[in-house]
Amino acid sequence: MNLLAAAFVLLTPIPFLLFYFFRSTKEFPKSWKEFKIEVRTILCGIRSQNEDFLLRKRNRIKLESLPNKIAVITGGNRGIGLHIVKKLLRCEMKVVMGVRNPESSKKSIETAIGEELCKNNITYFQCDTGDMESVRQFAEKVKQSFPAIHILINNAGVMATPYYETKDGFESQMAINYLGHFLLTHLLMPELIKGSESNDGKNVRVVNVSSCIHRVADMDYKDFNCKKFYYPTDAYAKSKLAQVYFTKYLEVIFKERGLKIQSHAPHPGIVNTDLFQHSSITAIPWFKNAFYKTPESGSRTIVYAAISPYLEGKGGTYLSNCYFDKSHPKSKEFDEIKKLFDFTCQLLKIKSFGEF
Numbered sequence: 001m002n003l004l005a006a007a008f009v010l011l012t013p014i015p016f017l018l019f020y021f022f023r024s025t026k027e028f029p030k031s032w033k034e035f036k037i038e039v040r041t042i043l044c045g046i047r048s049q050n051e052d053f054l055l056r057k058r059n060r061i062k063l064e065s066l067p068n069k070i071a072v073i074t075g076g077n078r079g080i081g082l083h084i085v086k087k088l089l090r091c092e093m094k095v096v097m098g099v100r101n102p103e104s105s106k107k108s109i110e111t112a113i114g115e116e117l118c119k120n121n122i123t124y125f126q127c128d129t130g131d132m133e134s135v136r137q138f139a140e141k142v143k144q145s146f147p148a149i150h151i152l153i154n155n156a157g158v159m160a161t162p163y164y165e166t167k168d169g170f171e172s173q174m175a176i177n178y179l180g181h182f183l184l185t186h187l188l189m190p191e192l193i194k195g196s197e198s199n200d201g202k203n204v205r206v207v208n209v210s211s212c213i214h215r216v217a218d219m220d221y222k223d224f225n226c227k228k229f230y231y232p233t234d235a236y237a238k239s240k241l242a243q244v245y246f247t248k249y250l251e252v253i254f255k256e257r258g259l260k261i262q263s264h265a266p267h268p269g270i271v272n273t274d275l276f277q278h279s280s281i282t283a284i285p286w287f288k289n290a291f292y293k294t295p296e297s298g299s300r301t302i303v304y305a306a307i308s309p310y311l312e313g314k315g316g317t318y319l320s321n322c323y324f325d326k327s328h329p330k331s332k333e334f335d336e337i338k339k340l341f342d343f344t345c346q347l348l349k350i351k352s353f354g355e356f
């Protein structure tokens, strides 16, 4: 009888799960490899969600007055980014937004945040982080208007999108989430260095928004653009692992060159935003509403990474719920992070990172 009851409890959710899976737009895993990735992704998400709940009291950020400081952010017109922008404005900072559509972004930001707070405090420039020419043009506009930058938040992102190659020939998630941000950071290094000279003796910061899902990924240099094997959540996880490696290696460069810059890779938590539009969870909207963090709550660790005095001098770190967390074990291996860094410089034809 006990066995029957256990079987009932274990098996009852399966038809429901299958029902939701088939109702969603997401494709069912077609091979054992895809199935394993899917299960690891789901388990990683559940673990992070539990942590978000258990550590919710730690997920706090104290805003402070930082007038005359300039923050650059990619995305930011909706989702978590919108709340990051709101917090930066409440710190009295000037915010430069790299968005795909400056006009509609201005409208949505002013509606969500209020014209008063936005007035003269936000500059909108066009930027598609998946298009390297657009990133170059964005960086050029930033350079012309803002010779010194104090915070760079590489936030824009997409998740688990169907396969497509960008016009530069890169797999789109890797291009939008990682390569565009790598290039942007390289191009804005002189302005970050200048910012560090007017930052009251404190380090300026580069924040690469990552995800807990990076832990289930592995880099594949032989098939970097996923032409031989593409599973959407796997490609997303790889792009977020790349963000973590990049953060770690940036810290090495900053220290080697004696720069007053530090880098962080925060995970915002599992947050109820449109990022999940290609995920099977879209078929269960009540679940997201009930159990995911709000975008406001998700923005806290990112802003913590950008301004918390507690983090001063503690760069190269992966953060979650406003504290340090463990990143992928390979992200501690120097050869591993250098390999991706050198590979990316080659891919983007960067001769010497941050130097012109």
Ligand SMILES: NC(=O)c1ccc[n+]([C@@H]2O[C@H](COP(=O)([O-])OP(=O)(O)OC[C@H]3O[C@@H](n4cnc5c(N)ncnc54)[C@H](OP(=O)(O)O)[C@@H]3O)[C@@H](O)[C@H]2O)c1
Residues within 6 Å of the ligand: 074, 075, 076, 077, 078, 079, 080, 081, 098, 099, 100, 101, 127, 128, 129, 130, 131, 154, 155, 156, 157, 158, 159, 176, 209, 210, 211, 212, 267, 268, 269, 270, 271, 272, 273, 274, 275, 276
């Ligand atoms: N939500 C979560 O649970 C979660 C968990 C871990 C990590 N993250 C990370 O947090 C960051 C923000 O995600 P979110 O949840 O706020 O997602 P979201 O609500 O879907 O917002 C994504 C943002 O990225 C922008 N974006 C997308 N593609 C772009 C491109 N090619 N060029 C420039 N901007 C682009 C979007 O602008 P448009 O309006 O132009 O599309 C939007 O501002 C992402 O890096 C994501 O990977 C989120």
